[in-house]
Amino acid sequence: NAGVMQNPRHLVRRRGQEARLRCSPMKGHSHVYWYRQLPEEGLKFMVYLQKENIIDESGMPKERFSAEFPKEGPSILRIQQVVRGDSAAYFCASSPDMTGNNEQYFGPGTRLTVT
């Protein structure tokens, strides 16, 4: 049973370019979460999605960031017009469908570097 998959693992973008980060949840999981982690800091919640729905995007910056989880295919975190401050590790996590046990499994992360 494959774990949570993320790609790319490393992404370098110049200021002003777009970054697209992909996340495939574990098989049978339909809940996806995105987190951002700056060096030597904790994980900051960004967005929680279920298939075709954004449930909670309270941690997402209002501009330039968007996320989707289509019916088919991976979840995508999109950052438009990247700036140096967007450099961070972005982790995706997924959890099972069952309620009452929100155990989350993390992918290996995408390390975004903005030059």
Place this chain on the structure above:
Amino acid sequence: QQPVQSPQAVILREGEDAVINCSSSKALYSVHWYRQKHGEAPVFLMILLKGGEQKGHEKISASFNEKKQQSSLYLTASQLSYSGTYFCGTEISEKLVFGKGTKLTVNP
């Protein structure tokens, strides 16, 4: 709303014990513990759902005191492989809010 972890860092010798605390100013309904090694993804350790619940995995265990709004992670007879940063997460509206982490270093 972010839980507070203490200590921020701890250095142990192999075989020693450690306790990591996680407390919140808000009511806790569940506490999640993760360990992250440098450059890697956080790895799920355990989740505590009820006040008073205790769980264990090998020589790592945790307790959850709902009334005191805190949880503690106990590492017994630490091994080199225990080194990493430990995060507690509290569940708020179906999302996890993590503490800043406790960096644990186990030396030979």
